[in-house]
Amino acid sequence: MTKIATREAYGRALVELGRQNSQVVVLDADLSKSTMTHYFAREFPERFFNMGIAEQSLMATAAGLALSGKIPFASTFAVFAAGRAYDQVRNGIAYPKVNVKIAATHAGLTVGEDGASHQAVEDVTLMRAIPNMTVIVPADGEETRQAVFAAAAQQGPVYLRLGRPAVPVIYNGDYRFQIGRAHTLRQGKDAAVLACGVMVHEALRAAEELAAAGLDVMVVNMSTIKPLDREAVLAAAATGAVVTAEEHTVIGGLGSAVAEVLATTKPVPMAMIGIRDTFGESGKPDELMAKYGLTAADIVAAVKGLKGWVS
Amino acid sequence: MEKDWQTLTATARQIRRDIVRMVGAAGSGHPGGSLSAVEIVTALYFKVMRLDPERPDWPERDRFVLSKGHAAPVLYAALAERGFFAVDKLDTLRQLGSPLQGHPDRKALPGVEVSTGSLGHGLAVANGMALAGRLDGRDYRVYVLLGDGELEEGMVWEGAMAAAHYRLDNLTAIVDHNHLQIDGRVEEVMSPEPVADKFRAFGWEVQTIDGHDFGQILDALERTREVKGKPTVIIAETIKGKGVSFMENQAGWHGKAPKPEEVEKALAELA
Known part of the structure; x- marks a missing residue:
């Protein structure tokens, strides 16, 4: 059975998106080799910003870039994106309806060995409760790829929930993902x-x-x-x-x-x-x-x- | 230059009158930290910043981020007096349906760059704006106004680190150092001192000035343009409640509206 991690598909999709749209920028918080934003960083170093281990700064800086016309994808683990930086996401991104895409990897129990401190089990609840927020949980690599493009095409904040392990392929290129459509x-x-x-x-x-x-x-x-x-x-x-x-x-x-x-x-x-x-x-x-x-x-x-x- | 100062002084007095009147009419709001920042905001909006009130989203405009969002009245008064919207709209502050929300809402009011209110956000947002300006090859500058109590938020220092790391010389932070926060003296509640040394250690160019002296404010803002390779912070020594005798240096006027007779007394002082 073919498998690919949704974070891997995300990292590859970002590069593809970056080639098509020069307004796309990517931010990370010292996890680029895990969130797979390092692919983008390698190809577009001038459009990649490592904010260090500072998730609040990550989200707010993404907001500032978006307010200046950029389409930022901000990545870190889900537990930090939705938890550590909740106030920045709520007050700095969702309330002012800023065009930031939060791509949160390592969600859920499948983080595995790192344990409970790193396993976001409540991030969808938190993000879903915030007005103006779109929440997407892709099922596989192809759906992730399309969700990345759909998120970039939609104006406003999006929370994309991605996982760590390789997961079975469900969709091929014939599938057409649409936000809001099951x-x-x-x-x-x-x-x-x-x-x-x-x-x-x-x-x-x-x-x-x-x-x-x-x-x-x-x-x-x-x-x-x-x-x-x-x-x-x-x-x-x-x-x-x-x-x-x-x-x-x-x-x-x-x-x-x-x-x-x-x-x-x-x-x-x-x-x-x-x-x-x-x-x-x-x-x-x-x-x-x-x-x-x-x-x-x-x-x-x-x-x-x-x-x-x-x- | 002297003529400029006279005009700026008159504008500052008008902005102070607007603040007192609108907070009084609203029956709630934050007069103390609005009054301490009047000269800083007046200098930026009436002398320093590249702006066009007819085009609030002009890509080449300079940006002002009010990180201490509770000082919304000073921002609203400056925007109105500068022509972004009608001055009589100031009377709607904090009313249901008004674009003048209790804390600034960028969606509601053109001219407001960033929705603030939750303290500590503004510097990092300004970093993003400065990075975007550099990416796009635009020469606009970004100004962010922080409170001194706000420096207690850890996120401010995440932003301070990042601004120096990315060598954002198109960014200027200004600290409204009025020494008071809700619970009392900043130095007693949770001291951020020594503020200048902290920013210097983070890699910033630091200037300390009298935040009510237009000469010093304009000189300091001019000097920030010459600093290359690092961001500048201007620590502006100010008086909370400045210009209204009974509000000056009183923590109690952080978030309390004057009663009608107090509004009259304050306006008489600001005549």
Whole structure:
């Protein structure tokens, strides 16, 4: 199976974007070899600014560049982008609606061995709650590449959530990503799984297993968390059972966003796959995903549970 | 030059009157730190900066960043008196629907460069503007006004480090050193002293002046143009509440509006 990390796809896409658009600038906070902005730095050194280990300065300087007509991509780990620099993102970027693209890598438990201090499990909640902010969680490399271009083309702040490990390829070049538009990967009538990021692949695996067991399950990639594709959520709800899946706390993330739509329009039985109000810990990504209930098997069990199947 | 000062002095007095009147009318706001910065802001908007009120987004304009965003009244008064908007709009300060928000909102009011209010942001934002100017080969200058209490924010020093690292000689920071913050004397609450030595150690060119003396302010701003390869900070010694006898050097007037009779008394002093 071909795999590529979304951060790797991001780094390559930035170079491609930089060649097409001379207004694109990139900022990092001493993590360019991890966020993969070093590809851009090598090709466009005059348009790359390392701000050192100073995430507040990173975000505010990006705002200043954007206010002067540049299209800045500011990168660091998600835990620092959304946490350490929250006030700079809120008051300095989102409130004044400045054209800064925050590309946050190493999100979620799949950071792995570095442990809880580096595993952002609540960044989507924080970013989604800020007015004017667009939040995108790409499922694979190709979707990341297209999300980078879409983010640059859209005026205003964007939070792009990217991961550390290589993840399976889902899309080829025929796919067309659009901000705010979910993508149905598999039709189904018995239940629907709405997933984002690495959980999209898990959802596809779960759907195959459930098909073998006789359940026809829809799988939707909800890569834009905000603005949420309400029509896609309502279409999923027509199956009568909805499971959300995210590598993130269940408090305030994709599951909450879907529940907000359904609870106020068309309530259906729901289950949420995600992290249960807890921090992560050190371990291999696969071990952590299993321990915290973020696997295809967990999705299978949740769908069966909603359908009243005793497993 | 002397004639300039007379004009600037008259403008400064008018801006002080505007500040007192608008904060009084609003019933809330920050008069003390607005009044201490009047000469600095007046010098920039009426003498030093390259501006066109008809084209607030002119790419070649000089930029002013009010990092101490609570001093919004001095910025609003300067913008209005300079012709960015009608002076009578100042009366709408802090009212529902007014573009004159409690702290500056760039989306609401043309002429406001950066939305500020959360302290410590302005210097790093100004760095970004200065870097963009250099990238684009434009010769505009960026001015950022900081409070002395604001220097307690760690982020200011992230910005100070970056400005020196990137040799931003198109950037000038001005510290409104009025020695008072909400809870009392800056030196007692959390001393940022020695301010000049700190900036010098960070790699900045430092000047210390009387922040109410137009001669010194204009000379200092002129000298910053000659400094190459590093940013300049002007530490302006000022008096909080300057120009209104009962507000001068009183921490209590940091964020309190004068009552109608106090407005009258202040305006009489500023006649």
